[in-house]
Amino acid sequence: MRARLASLSAESRETFWRSLQTLNGTRAIIAVVLLAYLSLGAAGSAANRSPRLELCVLYLAASLGFVLAASYWKRRFMLQLVVQLACDIAIISMLYLTDGGMRSGLAILYLFPLAGCAILAPLLVALFFASTASLVLLADAAYRAFGPDGELVLLVQAGLYGAAGFATVIVVNRMAARLIGQEELAVQRGLEIGVQQAINRLVLAQSGDGILVVGGDGVIHMNNPAAQKMLGTVGARQGSRLTDTPALQPIVQAYNDWRGHPEHASVFVTIKPNDDPALQEVTAAWSARRDVASHLKVRFAAADTAGLGAERNVIFLEDVTGIEEKAQQLKLASMGRLTASIAHEVRNPLSAIGHANSLLEEDLQAPVHKRLLKIISDNVARVNRMVEDILQLSRKAQSHHDPLALRHFLAELKAEFDETHKLSGDIVCLGGVQDVTVRFDPLHLREVLINLLNNAVRYASGKPGSMQIFIVQPKGRALEMHVQDDGPGISPEVRAHLFEPFYTTSSKGTGLGLYLARELCLNNEAMLDYEYRFDSEMAAGGRKSSGRFVITFARHAAQANKGIA
Structure with missing residues (x-):
């Protein structure tokens, strides 16, 4: 039994001690009921009642002692259990024998310690105590059956009670073993789930990608710090809806499109996480950040919740701002080469067109001609200014x-x-x-x-x-x-x-x-x-x-x- 308890988890061992205390409490209640029953003079003569009262008082005192022992000395479980069961069988047997044997009806009391033993002890120990109780019943019934006023029916009743004791022990022991196994399995599964949840929390917290778990109605059920950083604390608040934050409308639209067309599982969106009416008067820091945009790659995946009655979808958010900045730098390098070409290839034709237009203005004086020449002159100036703007952009000139x-x-x-x-x-x-x-x-x-x-x-x-x-x-x-x-x-x-x-x-x-x-x-x-x-x-x-x-x-x-x- 010691090896059996040592192989169990701490939760299961604690369950055994709680069950033992329940058995102790039940024993005390039975002792009180028996004491009250005998004190009222409901059974037997006054001469026989005195030793039975003493036995009940002894039984009650032993029960209280067992309660205290199990409360303050949680060691040697099997020793405590065997001592308690031996005390139960001994006192119940003495009460049974002094009160007239099978005619007293006290044989039913044997089922209480036998059932407790079947739950808490191995089957072999429980069968030993069931055999002891059956022997007491059969010995008393045989003595009375073969006496002067013997009744063989008492022997049959004793045999039936003994068989009931054995059946109770076997059935209850098997059921208890199965329940203990189920509890141990539940504890093990709970431990595995706890470890997995701890790993999941660590992965979510350390992940650079934002993760949102969203229901079919758009309610956010879970998020991680990266998602809060990308979407803002208000936008990614658990329990809120995506539609509650105007800045998240691009994600809402993409989410609704994906639910209608699951093949569109990845999109690029741009949001302003700090551009929210709820933040406009919070602090100057939020107001200064309202123009900061986040460029996100959004991917959607549906969790397999078939039969659970709850739809859960996962939204993965990847900040591609850094990638886009690198691509932007490459494009700006191309823009620099393009502007150098524009400076040589466009400016010279523009100068020629402007010079020719000035010469025509000296010769053509008709109003319609002047109007057309002015249009040419204005557009030449405009295109030339556009070239200047492109060149300024390449130099990042501030005006x-x-x-x-x-x-x-x-x-x-x-x-x-x-x-x-x-x-x-x-x-x-x-x-x-x-x-x-x-x-x-x-x-x-x-x-x-x-x-x-x-x-x-x-x-x-x-x-x-x-x-x-x-x-x-x-x-x-x-x-x-x-x-x-x-x-x-x-x-x-x-x-x-x-x-x-x-x-x-x-x-x-x-x-x-x-x-x-x-x-x-x-x-x-x-x-x-x-x-x-x-x-x-x-x-x-x-x-x-x-x-x-x-x-x-x-x-x-x-x-x-x-x-x-």
Whole structure:
């Protein structure tokens, strides 16, 4: 038995001691019941009642002693158990014999220690005590059966009680052994699960990739530190929904697309984890970080939860910003070689065209000729300025200019754009522009907006108000200019590469437009990005998430901003 207990786990050994205490408590209750039964004079004569009372008192005292011993001396389990069972068999046998044997009905008391022995002791020990009890019953029944007033039926009853004792021991012992085995298996499985969980926590904590466990309803059930860093503490909070954070709309859209089309398991997205309304007034540190964008590769995988009644999907997030920066450096090296070629191959033809145009201006005086020559001159100057801008980008030149009044600037730009593209005056709408000035090179800002509007006019519906330019100044944050249209939004796959040089989805494009636009903004200490925002400007049906280009001006660049709608 000592070897048996030593082979068990600490939890199983503790279960044995608890079971022994339960047996002790039950023994004490039985002793109290017997003492009360005999004290009330319900059985036998007064002469026979006195020794039985003494036996019950002795039984109760022994029971309390066994309780104390098992509580304060948790050693030698088998010795304590054998001593207790021997005491049970001895006292119950004396009560049984002094109270008239089988006629007393006390033979049923043998089942209590035998069942406890079958649970806590090996089968051989339990059968020994069952044999001892059966021998006592048979010996007393034989003595009484073959006496003067013998009744053979007592011998039969004793045999039945003995057989019941053996059956109880065998059945209970087998059941207890199975339960002990199941408990030991559960403890072992629990230990293995605990070790696996500790390893999983370590792997998740040390993993450089972000991991989110998301339900079918978009609720985040688990995350790791890398995911919190990539998505922001608010965006990756356990128990929250992905849709609760506007900055995570690209991931939400990609997640919904994947659930509808599982073959699209990997996409690239760009998010601003700190650009969240819940953080706009927290601290200056959060406000300073709101323009920091994260370029992520997002992969989706479905966990096998068949039959568990819960859908769990895993979102893997890989920050590819460093990889993109290296690719950007390679492309910038190509851009340097391209700009050197442009300086020689484009400037010379432009100079020749400009010189020829000046000569024609001296000879052609008709109004229509002057108008055409002016168009040529303006476009030569514009192309030449674009070449200069490209050269400045390669040198990362920073420009500083006087404050630019956006109201007048945007009005002129709108009129010119409407005339160039033959648009009615209500298609491009201006909003929130009153006495707003920023420090931004006007030619640079013009090139940026013309580029964005040229893209918008290709996809907008052409309805009144289908293209919008409006100024927004969130509380406590920098001034923003939004350029938006009602065309289809940009997919997450395209958005991830939107501002890369030479990346284009058009067969006629060069892939430099948006890249140059962003670099022009950076040269003026501003930021250009494509974002999803909640608003109702473009949707009559209420608050809706929509994509738009956002130019965020430097904080010190905006002056005298009054009357912003």
